[in-house]
Amino acid sequence: MKPTIFLVAVFCFLVINKNGFSQDENRFSVNGIWGYKVDEKIVIEPKYDTIHKFLSGIAIVEMNQKYGAINTTGQEIIPTNFTHFAHYGMQLIKVEQNGKWGLLSYTGEEVIPLMYDEIGWDTDNKYISVKLNEKWGMINLKNKTIIPFEYETNFYGNEGLFSVSKNGLYGFINLKKKTIIPFQYSDAFNFYGGLAEVYLDTLVGFIDKNNDVIVPIRYSSVYETDNELIIVSIGSKYGLWTRTGKELFKPVYSDILEQYEYGAILIDSNSFYITDSDGNVLLNEPCSNIEESDLYSEWVYFTRNGKRGIYDMEAHELLLDAKYDNFDEYEYDILIVINENKMGLFQISTRTMLVKPLYDEVEMISEELFIVKKDNLYGVIRSDKSFLVKIEYNSVWMESKRLIGVESGEKQLYFNLEGERVYLDEEE
Numbered sequence: 001m002k003p004t005i006f007l008v009a010v011f012c013f014l015v016i017n018k019n020g021f022s023q024d025e026n027r028f029s030v031n032g033i034w035g036y037k038v039d040e041k042i043v044i045e046p047k048y049d050t051i052h053k054f055l056s057g058i059a060i061v062e063m064n065q066k067y068g069a070i071n072t073t074g075q076e077i078i079p080t081n082f083t084h085f086a087h088y089g090m091q092l093i094k095v096e097q098n099g100k101w102g103l104l105s106y107t108g109e110e111v112i113p114l115m116y117d118e119i120g121w122d123t124d125n126k127y128i129s130v131k132l133n134e135k136w137g138m139i140n141l142k143n144k145t146i147i148p149f150e151y152e153t154n155f156y157g158n159e160g161l162f163s164v165s166k167n168g169l170y171g172f173i174n175l176k177k178k179t180i181i182p183f184q185y186s187d188a189f190n191f192y193g194g195l196a197e198v199y200l201d202t203l204v205g206f207i208d209k210n211n212d213v214i215v216p217i218r219y220s221s222v223y224e225t226d227n228e229l230i231i232v233s234i235g236s237k238y239g240l241w242t243r244t245g246k247e248l249f250k251p252v253y254s255d256i257l258e259q260y261e262y263g264a265i266l267i268d269s270n271s272f273y274i275t276d277s278d279g280n281v282l283l284n285e286p287c288s289n290i291e292e293s294d295l296y297s298e299w300v301y302f303t304r305n306g307k308r309g310i311y312d313m314e315a316h317e318l319l320l321d322a323k324y325d326n327f328d329e330y331e332y333d334i335l336i337v338i339n340e341n342k343m344g345l346f347q348i349s350t351r352t353m354l355v356k357p358l359y360d361e362v363e364m365i366s367e368e369l370f371i372v373k374k375d376n377l378y379g380v381i382r383s384d385k386s387f388l389v390k391i392e393y394n395s396v397w398m399e400s401k402r403l404i405g406v407e408s409g410e411k412q413l414y415f416n417l418e419g420e421r422v423y424l425d426e427e428e
Contacts, residue, residue: 027051036074044074058106060085069093069108077108090125090141103128112143120154127175129155136164138175147177158190161209172196181211195243197222206230206243214245227277229264231256240264240279248279257290262298262313265290272302274311282316295329307339320346324357334364345370354383365398369417380404380415388419 026037028046035046036059044051050062051070058069058077067085069078078085084096092111093104102114112119112128120129120136127138127146137149147155152165161172161180171183172191181188187199195206195214205217215222219232230241232251239251249256249266257265263276271286283302293299298314302322309322320327320337328336335346337357344357345364354370355362361373368383372391379391389396389406393413399405403422404415414422 036070038072043072044070048080055087056091056106067095069106077106078104088119089122094119101130111141112139118154121156123155123157123175146175147173156190158192159194159209161191161196163188163190163196170198180209181207192224193243195224214243215241219251225264227262227264229277231264240266240275242279246279248275263316265300274300274302274313276313276316283311283318287322295327295335301327319348319351330364336362355381356385369404371396378406388417389415 028035028037030046032049033046034048034051035042036044036051048061048063049065052060052062054072058071061068061070061076061080063080065083066080067082068076068080069085070076078093078095082095082097084094084101086094088094088103091106093106095102095104095114097114099117100114101116101119102110103112103119105111112130116130116132117134118131120131122128123138127140129136129138131137131154132149135149136151136154137145138147138155140146150166152168153163153170155162155164157163160174162174163170163172166183169183170185170188171179172181172188173179185198186201189197191209194208196208197204198207198217200217202220203217204219204222205213206215206222208214215230215232219234221233223231224243225231228243229248230243232239232241234251236254237251238253238256240248240256242248253266253268255267257267263274263282266273266275266281267290268286272288272290273281273286274283274290275281285304287302287304289301289303291301293301293310298312299319300311300313301308302311303309304322307322308324308326310319310327311317312319324337324339325341326338328338330336330345333348334354335348337344337346337353339357341360342357343355343359343362344353345355345362346353354364355372359372359374360376361371363371365371365380369388370381370383372379372381374391377391378393378396379387380389380396381387389404393406393408395407397405399414402417404417406413406415416422
């Protein structure tokens with residue numbers, strides 16, 4: 001579980017994949033041998049087994065299972081003499097020949113001689129982690145040793161410190177070769193935000209840069225969330241800590257779900273609880289389920305007695321109690337609420353139920369007026385719940401800003417916004 005796994009994965013991504021070469025339209029082949037042309041003019045005669053995509057003006061080429069590089073004019077700037085070949089960064093190429101690794105420039109000049117067992121990653125575009133005689137050290141771009149070759153793992157650092165292994169134990173050093181945190185851990189990961197994940201045998205916790213224990217090293221697993229909280233576990237039970245070293249909840253819960261920066265969701269014996277980021281329980285009554293909202297990231301849906309409600313994690317308040325079957329977005333600031341197959345409208349900003357869920361369909365035609373359908377008949381209600389047009393018409397529409405049209409049988413009638421009948425020969 002060391003960072004070297006990540007490095008290997010990234011390296012495998014960068015190293016040439018023989019079966020995944022670029023589908024560059026300018027490449028062409030004759031009997032399986034590849035060349036390159038620009039504007040239909042051949043600039044590289046077919047001679048390579050593979051030509052990869054050009055990157056920063058060079059393309060990796062393969063011939064007889066050896067790799068090199070060409071530029072866009074067809075000049076072979078690096079001969080096909082290498083068994084491994086990959087872009088490294090800093091306008092350098094990482095190459096291997098006869099089991100030894102080095103770095104070449106994009107013009108083919110040797111920057112770091114091919115003398116190392118492995119080459120790791122660079123730091124600050126200045127220093128390079130390398131392995132020699134089974135030990136890792138660090139060099140600069142002039143091949144001068146910066147950190148001696150006395151460590152067992154690749155240099156993988158962050159925030160000015162490197163997690164490395166010596167004599168089977170992990171500690172942290174800086175670029176001045178100074179040991180900042182003693183070699184006392186079974187495993188150690190990089191610092192992020194001033195904390196590092198460390199192990200003693202199979203138990204894990206967090207330390208700061210003074211080697212002070214922030215989260216005790218006694219847990220089976222730890223997980224940093226996006227909301228500055230740390231989920232810990234002992235066996236199959238979960239607890240919660242802050243990054244400042246405060247234990248919010250002991251590991252007695254069957255699961256803990258994070259909810260961005262707004263808080264967390266605790267699960268205990270199939271009951272769900274909502275907390276804020278300080279660990280205060282916000283929704284005390286247990287729920288049978290809690291899930292993230294598909295409408296707004298700061299909301300969670302909770303279920304109690306078969307009905308759903310909404311809790312606003314950002315505002316730390318109940319938006320809608322568990323009385324509804326489902327919710328959907330109508331338009332900005334308006335939410336459709338559904339209960340027993342009946343629809344209503346809820347205004348988010350004012351926390352107001354504009355239309356109770358009593359209707360088969362609801363349509364908002366203005367901030368104050370709503371077309372509703374019930375038993376295949378239509379009407380119009382106001383936001384104060386009074387009817388402008390009773391539910392007794394075959395269809396209803398907004399004829400103009402001040403006029404509502406309805407259809408009754410074969411007749412079309414019109415009402416003004418005061419609910420008074422208006423005739424077609426009258427001015428609106």
